[in-house]
Amino acid sequence: MQRFYSSWMFALPLLAVLLAVTAWLYWPGTSGPPLLDDVSSVLVIDDLQSQPERFWDVVFGDGSGPLGRPVSMLSFALEKLWLGDSLQISKRVNLALHLFNGVLVVSIFSLLLARIAGPAAPVLATLLAGAWLLAPLQVSSVLYVVQRMAMLSTTFILCALLAWVLWRQRLAAGQMAWHWLLLVLLAALAAIFAKENAVVIVPVLLLVEALWFQCRDAQGLLMPRWQRAVFGAIAAGAAGLLAVAALRWESLAGAFRHRPFSLEERLLTQLRVLWDYVGQLLWPDLQRLGVYHDDFGISRSLTDPLTTLWAAVAWGAVVVFAALALRWRQGRWAALCIAWFVVAHAVESTVLPLELYFEHRNYFPSLGLWLLLGLLLVACMRIGPPMVAPVLTLLGVYVFWLALQTSPLVQIWSSRPLLAMHHINGHPDSARANTDMAVLMAGAGAMTEARHYSQRAFASGGGERDADRALRDLALACIAGATIDPSEIERIGTADPQRPVSSVTTLLTLVRLLQDGACPGFPRERFADRMAILFLVEDFEHKAAANVYSSLAVLENALGRFDYALRYTEQFLALSPNNTRGQLMQLHFATALGKVEVVEQMIAALQAKQAAGELNVGEQQTLALYTEQP
Numbered sequence: 278m279q280r281f282y283s284s285w286m287f288a289l290p291l292l293a294v295l296l297a298v299t300a301w302l303y304w305p306g307t308s309g310p311p312l313l314d315d316v317s318s319v320l321v322i323d324d325l326q327s328q329p330e331r332f333w334d335v336v337f338g339d340g341s342g343p344l345g346r347p348v349s350m351l352s353f354a355l356e357k358l359w360l361g362d363s364l365q366i367s368k369r370v371n372l373a374l375h376l377f378n379g380v381l382v383v384s385i386f387s388l389l390l391a392r393i394a395g396p397a398a399p400v401l402a403t404l405l406a407g408a409w410l411l412a413p414l415q416v417s418s419v420l421y422v423v424q425r426m427a428m429l430s431t432t433f434i435l436c437a438l439l440a441w442v443l444w445r446q447r448l449a450a451g452q453m454a455w456h457w458l459l460l461v462l463l464a465a466l467a468a469i470f471a472k473e474n475a476v477v478i479v480p481v482l483l484l485v486e487a488l489w490f491q492c493r494d495a496q497g498l499l500m501p502r503w504q505r506a507v508f509g510a511i512a513a514g515a516a517g518l519l520a521v522a523a524l525r526w527e528s529l530a531g532a533f534r535h536r537p538f539s540l541e542e543r544l545l546t547q548l549r550v551l552w553d554y555v556g557q558l559l560w561p562d563l564q565r566l567g568v569y570h571d572d573f574g575i576s577r578s579l580t581d582p583l584t585t586l587w588a589a590v591a592w593g594a595v596v597v598f599a600a601l602a603l604r605w606r607q608g609r610w611a612a613l614c615i616a617w618f619v620v621a622h623a624v625e626s627t628v629l630p631l632e633l634y635f636e637h638r639n640y641f642p643s644l645g646l647w648l649l650l651g652l653l654l655v656a657c658m659r660i661g662p663p664m665v666a667p668v669l670t671l672l673g674v675y676v677f678w679l680a681l682q683t684s685p686l687v688q689i690w691s692s693r694p695l696l697a698m699h700h701i702n703g704h705p706d707s708a709r710a711n712t713d714m715a716v717l718m719a720g721a722g723a724m725t726e727a728r729h730y731s732q733r734a735f736a737s738g739g740g741e742r743d744a745d746r747a748l749r750d751l752a753l754a755c756i757a758g759a760t761i762d763p764s765e766i767e768r769i770g771t772a773d774p775q776r777p778v779s780s781v782t783t784l785l786t787l788v789r790l791l792q793d794g795a796c797p798g799f800p801r802e803r804f805a806d807r808m809a810i811l812f813l814v815e816d817f818e819h820k821a822a823a824n825v826y827s828s829l830a831v832l833e834n835a836l837g838r839f840d841y842a843l844r845y846t847e848q849f850l851a852l853s854p855n856n857t858r859g860q861l862m863q864l865h866f867a868t869a870l871g872k873v874e875v876v877e878q879m880i881a882a883l884q885a886k887q888a889a890g891e892l893n894v895g896e897q898q899t900l901a902l903y904t905e906q907p
Contacts, residue, residue: 284399285399287399287400288383288387288399288400288402288403291400291403291404291407292379292380292383292403292406292407295379295403295406295407295410295411295676296376296379296380296410298411298680299375299376299379299407299410299411300372300376302411302680302683302684302687303372303375303416303419303420303687304372305687305688305691306368306416306419306420306687306688306690306691307365307368307369307372307420307691308365308368308691309368309420309690309691309692309693309696310364310692310693310696311364311422312421312422312423312568313421313423313568313709314341314423315364315421315422315423318339318341318423319353319364319367319422319423320364322335322353322354322357322362323335323357323895324357324362325354325357325358325362326357326358326361326362329358330894331893331894331895332354332358333893333894334893334894334895335350335353335354335357336350336351336354337350337893338350338893341426342472342473343473344469344470344473345470346426346470346471346472346473347470348429348433348467348468348470348471349425349426349429349430349471349472352370352425352429353367353425356370364422367422367425368419368420368422370425371418371419371420371422371424371425371428372419374425374428374429374432375410375415375418375419375428376410377432378428378431378432378435379406379407379409379410380406381432381435381436381439382402382405382406382409382410382435382644383402383403383406384439385435385438385439385442386401386402386405386406386647386648386651387399387402387403388439388442388443388446389442389485389489389648390402390651390655392442392489392490393489393610393655395651395655395658396655396658396659396665397658397665397669400669401651401654401655401669401672402651404669404672404673404676405647405648405650405651405672406647407676408647408650408672408675408676408679409643409644409647411676411679411680411683412558412561412643412679412683413557413561413563413566413679413682413683413686414554414557414558414561414566414636414639414643415640415683416566416636416683416686416687416690417566417567417568417635417636417637418636418637418640420687420690421568421637424637424640426471426472427472427474427637427638427640427641428640429471429472430468430469430471430472430474430475430641431468431475431640431641432468432471433464433465433467433468433471433475434464434465434468434475434477434478434481434641435641436460436464436467436468437460437461437464437465437468437478437482438478438481438482438485440457440458440460440461440464441457441461441482441485441486442485443457444457444458444461445486445490446495448494448503449490449493449494449495450494450495451494461482465478465479473624474624474625476624477620477621477623477624477641479514480511480514480620480623481617481620481621483507483510483511483514484511484613484616484617484620485613485617486507487507487508487511487609488603488609488610488612488613488616489609489610489613491606491609492504492507522628526540529628532629532630533630535630536630537575537738537739537740538575538633540628540630542575542576542577543628543630543633544627544628545576545577545578545579545585545589546573546574546575546576546585546633547622547626547627547633548576548585548588548589548592549576549584549585549588550573550626550633550634551588551592551619551622551626552588552591552592553573553634554636554638554639554642554643555618555646557636558639558643558646559646559650561679561682563682563685563686564699564702564703565703565704566636566686566703567636567696567699567700567703567704568635568636568700568709569700569704569707569709569710569713570632570633570634570635570636570704570707571632571633571634571704571707571708571709571737571739572704572705572706572707572708572710572737573633573634575633595615598615599611599612599615599616600612607652607656610652611649611652613645613648614645614646614648614649614652615645615649616645617642617644617645617648618642618643618645618646618649619642619645621641621642621645622638622642625638626638654668654669654672693717694717696713697710697713697714697716697717698714700713700714701713701714701730705733706737706738707737708734708735708737708738708739708741709734711730711731711733711734711737712730712731712734712749714730715727715728715729715730715731715734715749715753716753716756718730718753718757719753719754719756719757720756720757722757722758723757724753724754724757724759727753727756727757728750728753731746731749731750731753732746734746734749740779741779741780742772742773742776742777742778742779743771743772743773744769744770744772744773744777744778745778745779745780745783747765747768747769748769748778748780748783748784748787749783749786749787750765751765751766751787751799751804752783752786752787752790754796755787755790755791755795755796755799756790756795758798760798761798761799761800763800763803766800766803766804766807767807769807769808769811770807770811774811775819775820776819776820776821777811777820777821778821778825781822781824781825781828784825784828784829785824785828788828788829788831788832788835789831791804791832791835792831792832792835801832801835801836802836805829805832805833805836805838805841808829808832809841812825812826812829812845812848813841813844813845813848817848817851818851818852822852823849823852823853823856824849826845826846826848826849826852827845827846827849827858827859827862829845830842830843830845830846830849830862830866833845834865834866839866839869839870840870842862842866843863843866843867843870843872843875846859846862846863846866847863849862850863855882857883857886857891857892857896860879860882860883861879861883861896861899861900863875863879864876864879864880864883864900864903865903867879868903876903880900880903880904883896883900884900884904887900
């Protein structure tokens, strides 16, 4: 029986079943709504089937990260070009990618477990991959379309890791196999250009070598020169990171000035966040799973809240355990699994000024915990051959239980109302969850309830100003078709006159509604006049973020008040110099007003950019409207 489980004759059909079950469970969720960054990164992509010339604009035009994430955007562009413009298609592509990643996980786990002579390695690897595929924590990666960036970077990380393991096997046999090493490099680069946090592949590969392969050849003999190179690279990387952190600590801390927490508070909070990830992965609390975790409490000190201290003590115990485990060969394998989870979180859970908690950050790091579970089960199976079948059966039952947890969660993700109610039930103090419920109520014409949830969003402590709440209430009234009290407009900005608005998104949402004519009874001119009083002032540099002025320029353009629009655009360019979008807007408004000198100045600046290859196809087409002779 043990020989049967150690072959692929059982593992391959089992893998096919797990992939089919995963696809079947996730399929209803592919009809779900867009969320958060889906709107700004995916839904804004042009219909490339009718405008294929915009293809490369999409690939290289995203500003989500410092590298532009062109590999991820290439996947979106190809999807729009070949499969059409549909959010449902995007979610199904994510699902297909998830299934493919599951196959890669099986391949890697089986090779790693075979390396340590783990009993029933193929079946164990398949069941562990099934647990990873079906864990409820993965739902927000697969069905949140923009998280294809995290999924695709993981795809290439897994390809690099698989190529490394295959190369390492050849190296142990005394062969170099340069083609596998080249694939490692290419896959690692593709992963980083899919999403920058994939840079963690470098330390993960080094740790896999140092702690799993332990720098030994096929006969188990130590390779001293190779060991020195690997440990030297680890030491140099660790020293470099510590030096950068020490030398740039003040600048790193300064990047948190727009966050409601400091760098030190974020680091303390992550001690609790990482433990919460572990719990949600292995024993999920479905009610709290979802996209919105902006209500996660900030750790102000080690004792505020006190759970921060317990989390720190627990992580200290884990570090001590891992350090002690390094003395034994089997202990190093366990240390790798722990390091895999922690190091893979190193980019998004340490010093960068990111939000505190997102489930999709576990897509790759969680593999370390599943591999650790595999090691524990290997230890159980090594007690004797009679233990193999019961241990695998128990793991299979656990995978089935995870599938039962994921199924209702996916059903919730298939419906905007269900998802909104799920979020508000699990996170009653979340500003985003309350805002979603407010929009849902407004869409149903229940303006009283919409205002109630809007007030709860404001009271959640998310850093909103009174004007943000007032703008949201106006947008909700627009959605509900309710009558606007003019006094509500006049009160905007009275509470915080120095810097009235903190949320560009709230203002832009209302502006788009007004631009699209969705609010026929809305006093648009009166609202625009109030905005002009607040923002068309001499000290505009300190009044608002640059995009507030570009949003107000869009509003004035919709009203045909080009003189106001031009002034807003000038303010936008003063805060965001040389911005191409702002220059094109200024060209448009100056042309409408007949300001020849400004028009010539903008055309000259934009043509210089075009000559330098700095304009994308869409921007060139827009510029051509003003430069081509009639």
